[in-house]
Amino acid sequence: MTEYEAVIGLEIHTQLKTKSKIFCGCSTEFGNNPNSNICPVCTGQPGALPVLNKEVVNLAIRCGLVLDCTINKKSVFARKNYFYPDLPKAYQISQFDLPVTQNGFVNVVLPDGTEKRIGITRAHLEEDAGKLVHQGAEGIEGATSSHVDLNRSSVPLLEIVSEPDIRSAEEARAYLEKIKSILQFADISEANMEEGQLRCDANVSIRPIGQKEFGVKAEIKNMNSFRAVEKAIKIEIDRQKQVLSSGKKVIQETRSYDEASGKTVSMRSKEESHDYRYFPEPDLLPLIIDDAWIAQIKKDLPELAEQRIARYQEAYGISAYDARVLTLDKAVSDFFDTTAKLYSGDKKTIVNWLTTDILGYLKNENLEIGQTKLTPQNLVEMLGLIDNKTISGKIAKDLIGKMIATGESAKKLVESTGMQQITDENEIQKIVQEVIDANPKQLEQYRSGKTALKGYFVGETMKRTKGKASPQVVNQLLDKLLG
Ligand SMILES: [Zn+2]
Incomplete structure (x- = not known):
C-alpha cells in the first residue's frame, strides 16, 4: 500500500475594515436593505470611474507588515474577466503579477504544541462581487425567482495566498485560526466568518510520501467555518486517496463542500489564470507606496497577539500555552483583559474558567464569545461567590453554562435556584x-x-x-x- 501525504495551500479572502468601498464612497455596512449601498461605480455603469480608497491601502500595508511580507513600492490593479450575474461589469478589479505585498510567513502553533512556519506567497487587493438571492424552494434548482443584491459589490478584500506548506486538515485549521487572530488584533478586519468577512478556499493534492513533485490538486470552495474547513479537507484527502488507490487519476477541478452530506462535489473543471484574460486596469494608475507611508503605518500598529502573549506571561504569570489560547480570538482576549482589571484575585483563576469551561461551552455550541450574553462583570461576580464560599467550584461549573445562555447574574441564579453552598x-x-x-x-x-x-x-x-x-x-x- 502506498502511503500518501497531503499538500495544502489556502486562499483566504478577508474583508478590510473600512467604512466605504474600495473604489467608491458607498457604505460597507452589513445587513442593510438589498441594493441600498450602491452607486454608478459599484454597479458597473458605463463611464463610471473607480477612485482608490486610501484607507484600503493603509490596511493592506498593515497586513503586509504583520505577515512579515515585502510591501511592493509599486503594484498594479488588473482586470480579471469573467461573467457572473452578480458581477455587472463582467470583470473584477484585482491585482495579478504585481500585488501590493508578497513573500511573508506566519508561525503557527499546531495541536500537538509544536510550531510550524507557513509561507505567505502574496496578499493582493481586490473588490468583492454582489450576491444572488434565490427565492422559492430551497436551493437554486427549486427557486422560483432569483434576485441580485449589489451591496457587497466592490467591498474591499485582501486575498492572502499561502505557500503549499500545509500537510493536514488540522494544520489548515490552525493556520486559518492564526490568520484570523492576526487580522483581528491588527484591526485589519473583523474577520467574522458568519458575515462573510473571512472566506477560505483550499487547494488540496496528495502525493506518495518521499515524492517531490506535487500531485494534481482540487480546489475546495464553500467552507464557512473553521469546523467546515477542517472537515472538508479531511474528506477531500480521503477521496483522493480512494481515487488513486483504485487506479484512477485525480482531475484538476473546483469542488464545493456540502456540509449537509459531508461530501465534496465537483462544480467545474478548474480555470487557469489565462482563462481570465488579465490585463492592467486602464482606469487606475499604478499604486505607489513610499517608505514614509510604510513607516507611518508601522508607528500606529495596535498591540498584536504576540505582544499580548508576552504581556500576559509577564504581568500575570500565565503559561505560554494559556496565553496563546487566550489570544486565538481577539474578543476572548479583550474579555480576559476587562475581567482581569475588575477581579482582584489571582488572574490565573480567570484563565482557568475562560480556557476550560467557557471556551468549552462555546465550542460545543459553535458560538463566539460576542454572541453570548456573558459579561466580564458577571464572571467576576461568580468568582467572588466562590471566593467567599457562597458556592462551590463544582456548583459554579453548572452555573456558568446558565450564565452564558441567559446573561443572568450569578447572584440572581444562585438565589433563584437554591444553589448556595452549605457551610453551616x-x-x-x-x-x-x-x-x-x-x-x-x-x-x-x-x-x-x-x-x-x-x-x-x-x-x-x-x-x-x-x-x-x-x-x-x-x-x-x-x-x-x-x-
Ligand atoms: Zn458605490
Whole structure:
C-alpha cells in the first residue's frame, strides 16, 4: 500500500475594515436593505470611474507588515474577466503579477504544541462581487425567482495566498485560526466568518510520501467555518486517496463542500489564470507606496497577539500555552483583559474558567464569545461567590453554562435556584453522621486501616447534599467523626 501525504495551500479572502468601498464612497455596512449601498461605480455603469480608497491601502500595508511580507513600492490593479450575474461589469478589479505585498510567513502553533512556519506567497487587493438571492424552494434548482443584491459589490478584500506548506486538515485549521487572530488584533478586519468577512478556499493534492513533485490538486470552495474547513479537507484527502488507490487519476477541478452530506462535489473543471484574460486596469494608475507611508503605518500598529502573549506571561504569570489560547480570538482576549482589571484575585483563576469551561461551552455550541450574553462583570461576580464560599467550584461549573445562555447574574441564579453552598457545620455534621450510620461495613473497613475509604464517605455526603456541602468542611468533619 502506498502511503500518501497531503499538500495544502489556502486562499483566504478577508474583508478590510473600512467604512466605504474600495473604489467608491458607498457604505460597507452589513445587513442593510438589498441594493441600498450602491452607486454608478459599484454597479458597473458605463463611464463610471473607480477612485482608490486610501484607507484600503493603509490596511493592506498593515497586513503586509504583520505577515512579515515585502510591501511592493509599486503594484498594479488588473482586470480579471469573467461573467457572473452578480458581477455587472463582467470583470473584477484585482491585482495579478504585481500585488501590493508578497513573500511573508506566519508561525503557527499546531495541536500537538509544536510550531510550524507557513509561507505567505502574496496578499493582493481586490473588490468583492454582489450576491444572488434565490427565492422559492430551497436551493437554486427549486427557486422560483432569483434576485441580485449589489451591496457587497466592490467591498474591499485582501486575498492572502499561502505557500503549499500545509500537510493536514488540522494544520489548515490552525493556520486559518492564526490568520484570523492576526487580522483581528491588527484591526485589519473583523474577520467574522458568519458575515462573510473571512472566506477560505483550499487547494488540496496528495502525493506518495518521499515524492517531490506535487500531485494534481482540487480546489475546495464553500467552507464557512473553521469546523467546515477542517472537515472538508479531511474528506477531500480521503477521496483522493480512494481515487488513486483504485487506479484512477485525480482531475484538476473546483469542488464545493456540502456540509449537509459531508461530501465534496465537483462544480467545474478548474480555470487557469489565462482563462481570465488579465490585463492592467486602464482606469487606475499604478499604486505607489513610499517608505514614509510604510513607516507611518508601522508607528500606529495596535498591540498584536504576540505582544499580548508576552504581556500576559509577564504581568500575570500565565503559561505560554494559556496565553496563546487566550489570544486565538481577539474578543476572548479583550474579555480576559476587562475581567482581569475588575477581579482582584489571582488572574490565573480567570484563565482557568475562560480556557476550560467557557471556551468549552462555546465550542460545543459553535458560538463566539460576542454572541453570548456573558459579561466580564458577571464572571467576576461568580468568582467572588466562590471566593467567599457562597458556592462551590463544582456548583459554579453548572452555573456558568446558565450564565452564558441567559446573561443572568450569578447572584440572581444562585438565589433563584437554591444553589448556595452549605457551610453551616452543624447542618453538614448531621448529614455526615447519617452517611456514616448508613454504611457500617465501610466504617469497619476504614477503622481497620483502609483509610482510602474516606473518599467514599466524601462522595456519599456530596451526593446527599447535591454537591452543595463545602468539601473542606466535609473533610474536616469526616476526620473527626470517622475516628
Ligand atoms: Zn458605490
